Ligand code: 3YP
């Protein structure tokens with residue numbers, strides 16, 4: 001069965017300028033200039049593979065509209081929006097935490113990134129496509145209401161969720177975040193909102209270093225609607241697929257959202273400079289297949305993927321293509337050229353110390369079934 005999958009990309013996303021850094025630090029007398037890990041490469045090259053594979057011809061292109069101020073202000077403070085706007089006049093501004101540089105005009109590109117996630121969501125909710133992938137940049141899952149951080153200027157997914165609630169009558173939404181870093185922004189924006197379930201699978205103590213523990217479960221009436229799975233460094237396909245089967249899918253079935261949003265970062269991949277996991281394209285494909293299936297079961301297939309991190313310019317394209325193939329049910333015949341090396345490693349077996357973390361989160365998913 002094939003599906004009508006919408007796809008967002010805009011050349012301007014590649015023009016978002018993160019400065020001449022050496023990975024994550026500014027250059028200096030003893031730090032040779034390089035580029036920021038968050039560069040256009042991995043994302044532009046994913047788009048290139050979508051074109052060269054021919055998949056682009058079989059997806060429905062969605063033109064991103066810029067987010068409006070009204071859209072952004074449903075999530076962020078006026079102070080934060082003003083901060084990004086004024087930093088955007090500088091040759092190199094920062095979103096707020098010192099880790100998130102961006103060049104002149106970054107405000108407009110960030111509005112187009114949030115808008116890309118909105119446009120993808122609107123296309124799904126209006127029924128013009130079955131599901132959609134927004135290949136946007138800059139990313140969004142670290143952005144707090146009043147602060148940009150971790151390369152994120154605006155909270156792309158929450159901004160799109162609030163459009164869905166304000167204008168499309170959507171009430172309950174689940175966010176699944178498989179980026180290797182903790183989705184702190186999404187979690188904090190919705191920690192006291194019982195109608196948004198936020199699930200984050202991430203490497204423990206990576207970034208931010210002080211959030212993302214399993215003990216963070218939501219606040220007040222929303223207790224139980226935050227689920228963190230802080231996996232130990234070194235986790236591979238076994239740990240990710242077990243987390244999916246034992247935590248993510250049961251939680252989605254219990255919560256029965258009307259819309260599923262996915263924070264789709266590929267920095268848990270086998271060769272990412274910022275992550276310490278070993279996930280491969282075949283596991284990203286299996287994760288996407290299962291998420292699409294459960295969305296069909298609980299919400300008529302309404303699922304939107306919004307791109308986050310992923311810093312291997314050579315491998316991210318194959319991970320992203322695998323997800324797009326799973327979403328559309330279309331096989332391009334392009335094979336993962338790294339499979340011979342990455343797929344058969346013993347690193348993928350579920351280890352007892354990974355199992356323990358999943359078992360703890362499994363309790364939270366089961367409890368969700370009792371409270372909602
Ligand atoms: C931002 C600065 C150091 C780590 C980094 C994380 C960015 C990311 O991919 N978040 O999902």
Ligand code: ZN
Nearest residue numbers: 179181267309
């Ligand atoms: Zn990340």
